[in-house]
Amino acid sequence: MNLKDKIYSATWLTVGFIIALMLPIAILTWTEKNPFWISLVAILLPLGFYSCFMTLSKWSGKMIWWGFIFIFFSAFQIVLSYLFGNSVIATDMFLNLLTTNPGEAGELLGNIYPSVIAVVVIYIPLLGVATMHLKRKIQVSDLLRRRLFRLGATSLGLGVVLLVSFCAGDIRRVLRDEVFPINVSYNLGLAISESNKVANFDESSEGFTYNAYREVKPKSKEVYVLVIGEAARACNWQLYGYERATNPRLSKQKNLSVFYNVLTQSNTTHKSVPMMLSSIHTSEHKELYRRSGIPALFNEVGFSTYFISNQSPQGAMIDNLAHDAKYVMYMDSPRLDMQLVDAMRKALEQDRSEKILFILHTYGSHFSYYQRYPRSFAEFTPDEDVAISKSNMELIRNSYDNSILYTDHVLSEIISTLEGLENTSCAMFYCADHGEDLMDEEDERFLHASPTVTYYQLHVASLAWFSERYKQEHPDKVEASLSNAHAPATTFSVFHTMADMASIRSNYVDKTASLLNPDFDFEAERYYLSDHNKAVILDKNIGINAMQRDIFLKHGIEL
Numbered sequence: 001m002n003l004k005d006k007i008y009s010a011t012w013l014t015v016g017f018i019i020a021l022m023l024p025i026a027i028l029t030w031t032e033k034n035p036f037w038i039s040l041v042a043i044l045l046p047l048g049f050y051s052c053f054m055t056l057s058k059w060s061g062k063m064i065w066w067g068f069i070f071i072f073f074s075a076f077q078i079v080l081s082y083l084f085g086n087s088v089i090a091t092d093m094f095l096n097l098l099t100t101n102p103g104e105a106g107e108l109l110g111n112i113y114p115s116v117i118a119v120v121v122i123y124i125p126l127l128g129v130a131t132m133h134l135k136r137k138i139q140v141s142d143l144l145r146r147r148l149f150r151l152g153a154t155s156l157g158l159g160v161v162l163l164v165s166f167c168a169g170d171i172r173r174v175l176r177d178e179v180f181p182i183n184v185s186y187n188l189g190l191a192i193s194e195s196n197k198v199a200n201f202d203e204s205s206e207g208f209t210y211n212a213y214r215e216v217k218p219k220s221k222e223v224y225v226l227v228i229g230e231a232a233r234a235c236n237w238q239l240y241g242y243e244r245a246t247n248p249r250l251s252k253q254k255n256l257s258v259f260y261n262v263l264t265q266s267n268t269t270h271k272s273v274p275m276m277l278s279s280i281h282t283s284e285h286k287e288l289y290r291r292s293g294i295p296a297l298f299n300e301v302g303f304s305t306y307f308i309s310n311q312s313p314q315g316a317m318i319d320n321l322a323h324d325a326k327y328v329m330y331m332d333s334p335r336l337d338m339q340l341v342d343a344m345r346k347a348l349e350q351d352r353s354e355k356i357l358f359i360l361h362t363y364g365s366h367f368s369y370y371q372r373y374p375r376s377f378a379e380f381t382p383d384e385d386v387a388i389s390k391s392n393m394e395l396i397r398n399s400y401d402n403s404i405l406y407t408d409h410v411l412s413e414i415i416s417t418l419e420g421l422e423n424t425s426c427a428m429f430y431c432a433d434h435g436e437d438l439m440d441e442e443d444e445r446f447l448h449a450s451p452t453v454t455y456y457q458l459h460v461a462s463l464a465w466f467s468e469r470y471k472q473e474h475p476d477k478v479e480a481s482l483s484n485a486h487a488p489a490t491t492f493s494v495f496h497t498m499a500d501m502a503s504i505r506s507n508y509v510d511k512t513a514s515l516l517n518p519d520f521d522f523e524a525e526r527y528y529l530s531d532h533n534k535a536v537i538l539d540k541n542i543g544i545n546a547m548q549r550d551i552f553l554k555h556g557i558e559l
Contacts, residue, residue: 044159051152230364233435
């Protein structure tokens with residue numbers, strides 16, 4: 001049979017469709033390293049389902065278009081397998097589709113083009129041929145449909161028997177987490193549910209108040225700055241022992257407290273930043289949609305509040321919490337982080353308030369790193385905007401380190417601005433939302449937001465700076481920040497540290513979670529928010545293997 005005959009053959013189209021849908025399952029079978037029986041179930045159930053699905057109509061072209069959602073899942077999965085090396089499409093991946101701006105998406109897709117080309121070559125021709133079959137009214141023979149149904153029913157039946165026999169007591173988890181596309185469908189449903197909660201935030205949080213008050217009466221004008229970093233992993237900061245001089249200015253800065261043992265609660269921006277801005281504990285995720293955030297807390301005690309972001313509005317929880325600020329600003333292109341400093345300086349010139357809070361949401365070290373800094377900060381070269389591959393990692397790593405160097409400059413300029421304010425008590429707190437993989441280990445993981453996490457995604461840079469006047473007025477807080485340098489914290493501490501920094505109290509403020517508190521709770525267990533929004537103890541339930549534990553210990557972190 002020549003190529004033309006195959007194109008016009010309903011048999012070839014049907015079989016080709018099933019093979020194309022089984023391709024990501026074959027990849028997952030190889031990457032997930034599940035026990036044999038679970039792997040077999042994960043193959044037999046979808047093979048049986050897809051086979052039976054294709055027998056529902058004699059019009060093969062119609063069935064392929066009805067199965068478009070499975071094509072979408074398969075294409076998405078292949079791209080993510082290329083990017084992360086393992087794991088199924090997570091809930092957070094679907095939410096990222098909704099909260100990532102087109103510019104970020106374009107930067108990423110342009111650098112993972114091999115996988116994009118692969119899915120285009122595999123799936124677009126299927127849809128094209130299916131359309132042609134519909135127009136020509138090409139049908140599947142009754143004989144093929146009967147054989148395909150018998151194959152599907154047998155595969156499904158055997159899969160169910162193995163599932164019940166070898167996965168007893170764990171059937172729900174196996175189906176939810178290991179069987180494609182059941183797992184992806186579950187994750188999509190959870191993503192839709194979360195999106196609805198975000199959309200209804202104004203209603204669900206209506207009437208919430210912190211009943212906040214000040215513990216001490218301020219003796220002078222106050223300015224506090226929270227800087228939210230982006231994808232800034234601690235191990236590439238000179239302050240954390242990195243061999244490159246990525247923090248030439250901060251390393252010489254006086255009145256700086258560096259926190260060496262802070263881990264993120266989530267490796268995704270759309271979950272990590274809202275939890276940083278909120279008082280909720282990791283185990284209280286449902287409460288996120290019932291409470292206001294840091295801007296509202298500071299509003300209650302009379303602060304003039306600013307939320308200035310270098311990331312475009314995304315319709316996510318970040319925006320819901322940010323919009324409580326009295327002044328909300330989003331920067332325009334090219335979105336270099338010094339624009340945030342310029343906006344803050346302008347506000348300081350115009351705002352005569354005695355109490356001011358700035359929250360600066362940076363672009364930081366978000367991929368593509370080459371786009372995050374001016375060319376004058378290209379200290380580590382060669383650096384180029386290149387495709388993601390092991391062969392390009394020197395250029396990519398140089399670009400990443402240059403982005404950290406630029407962050408060093410931005411933070412130093414914020415400090416310089418605050419130092420220049422006369423008769424003002426000032427303090428700044430910086431914390432990154434999550435870290436980043438840079439193909440550091442043999443599994444060649446890259447970026448963040450993968451369903452299974454690594455040291456490089458969890459360990460984040462965090463530090464505080466205090467003006468001389470603040471040190472005079474709050475010596476106990478500054479001293480505590482130094483004694484808490486190695487405190488085992490998570491980004492849960494961000495809200496409570498900022499509240500404590502300004503001596504704000506509320507029933508929702510946990511002083512023992514503040515890095516400025518001498519009574520910081522060193523014994524508290526650290527939690528991570530899983531893809532299904534369950535709080536799991538680090539590292540008991542998040543899949544950190546022996547190699548990863550060794551990397552944590554190498555960097556002085558015990559889990």
